[in-house]
Amino acid sequence: MRVVVTGATGRTGGEVAREVAGRGHELVPVSREPAGTVAGADLRPAEDLPALLADAAVLVDFTVPVASVDYVGHAAEAGVPAVVGTTGFDSGGMSALDDAAESVPLLKASNFARGVQALLNVVREAATALPGYDVELTETHHNGKRDAPSGTATTLLDALDDAREESLDRTHGREGEDPREPGQVGVHVRRAGNVRGEHELMFADNDEVLTLTHRAESRGVFAAGAVDAAEWLPGRAPGRYEFGDVIGDGDD
Numbered sequence: 206m207r208v209v210v211t212g213a214t215g216r217t218g219g220e221v222a223r224e225v226a227g228r229g230h231e232l233v234p235v236s237r238e239p240a241g242t243v244a245g246a247d248l249r250p251a252e253d254l255p256a257l258l259a260d261a262a263v264l265v266d267f268t269v270p271v272a273s274v275d276y277v278g279h280a281a282e283a284g285v286p287a288v289v290g291t292t293g294f295d296s297g298g299m300s301a302l303d304d305a306a307e308s309v310p311l312l313k314a315s316n317f318a319r320g321v322q323a324l325l326n327v328v329r330e331a332a333t334a335l336p337g338y339d340v341e342l343t344e345t346h347h348n349g350k351r352d353a354p355s356g357t358a359t360t361l362l363d364a365l366d367d368a369r370e371e372s373l374d375r376t377h378g379r380e381g382e383d384p385r386e387p388g389q390v391g392v393h394v395r396r397a398g399n400v401r402g403e404h405e406l407m408f409a410d411n412d413e414v415l416t417l418t419h420r421a422e423s424r425g426v427f428a429a430g431a432v433d434a435a436e437w438l439p440g441r442a443p444g445r446y447e448f449g450d451v452i453g454d455g456d457d
């Protein structure tokens with residue numbers, strides 16, 4: 206099938222492009238700086254996206270929110286399903302994705318690693334089994350990451366709130382005289398080197414500590430999950446889908 210990849214010159218989009226080509230699909234790599242090739246295919250300019258989508262089976266996007274909203278809008282106009290891996294959308298961006306999902310199937314996931322789906326389930330279980338335990342989240346990414354906290358961190362915190370049936374106060378770091386208050390969840394962001402993505406949740410109380418950690422060891426894990434989603438999505442009804450739908454599990 207013909208797969209259009211936006212952000213194909215990026216760290217993750219490039220990996221997705223190689224995965225698409227490696228699985229024998231027709232790759233159309235798109236970039237706002239279209240010089241050269243990716244995975245043996247010529248880069249195409251983003252301004253040609255409406256024409257490039259004409260015969261496409263699916264769009265896969267790993268860019269930035271402002272570009273993603275634009276590209277997904279073109280996909281919706283062309284009737285092409287969209288897989289969105291980009292993170293960091295504000296509420297306006299999220300409603301633009303909802304609008305697009307009225308006319309095409311749209312799957313957005315903050316993390317396409319299967320281990321993160323399992324982590325979400327374990328976090329829900331721990332949150333229910335350990336009511337009232339203090340929770341602190343730490344995420345670590347490479348020094349080129351733009352958004353903070355990560356999309357995955359936000360998804361994990363949402364899962365924690367759902368399981369606890371409360372909205373914990375997300376406290377971003379601490380400084381000076383700033384003791385922990387009841388109802389808080391501490392959120393700690395580290396940016397260094399080339400770390401692919403690590404998320405750790407700590408549950409502590411009752412003289413014990415439970416630590417749950419997921420670490421991506423290559424971007425290939427995200428690319429494989431995104432292309433699994435791209436192969437699964439065409440032919441579905443318009444609407445919002447999650448990566449858990451692809452692997453028959455949980456949510457986002």
Ligand SMILES: NC(=O)C1=CN([C@@H]2O[C@H](COP(=O)(O)OP(=O)(O)OC[C@H]3O[C@@H](n4cnc5c(N)ncnc54)[C@H](O)[C@@H]3O)[C@@H](O)[C@H]2O)C=CC1
Nearest residue numbers: 212214215216217267268272290291292314315316317427
């Ligand atoms: N859902 C998941 O599993 C994963 C999601 N991500 C997300 O994917 C996104 C991209 O991450 P990276 O590949 O590390 O970034 P990157 O900076 O390496 O690549 C971004 C790509 O978007 C393009 N781009 C940037 N600004 C643009 C603009 N204003 N208009 C059009 N194109 C633009 C760049 O040219 C590049 O091709 C981030 O939001 C990141 O959080 C990253 C890894 C896994």
Ligand SMILES: O=C(O)C1=N[C@H](C(=O)O)C[C@H](O)C1
Nearest residue numbers: 292315316350355356357402
């Ligand atoms: O920017 C990244 O690299 C990653 N972004 C995603 C996020 O924001 O959660 C997923 C993964 O952690 C890598």
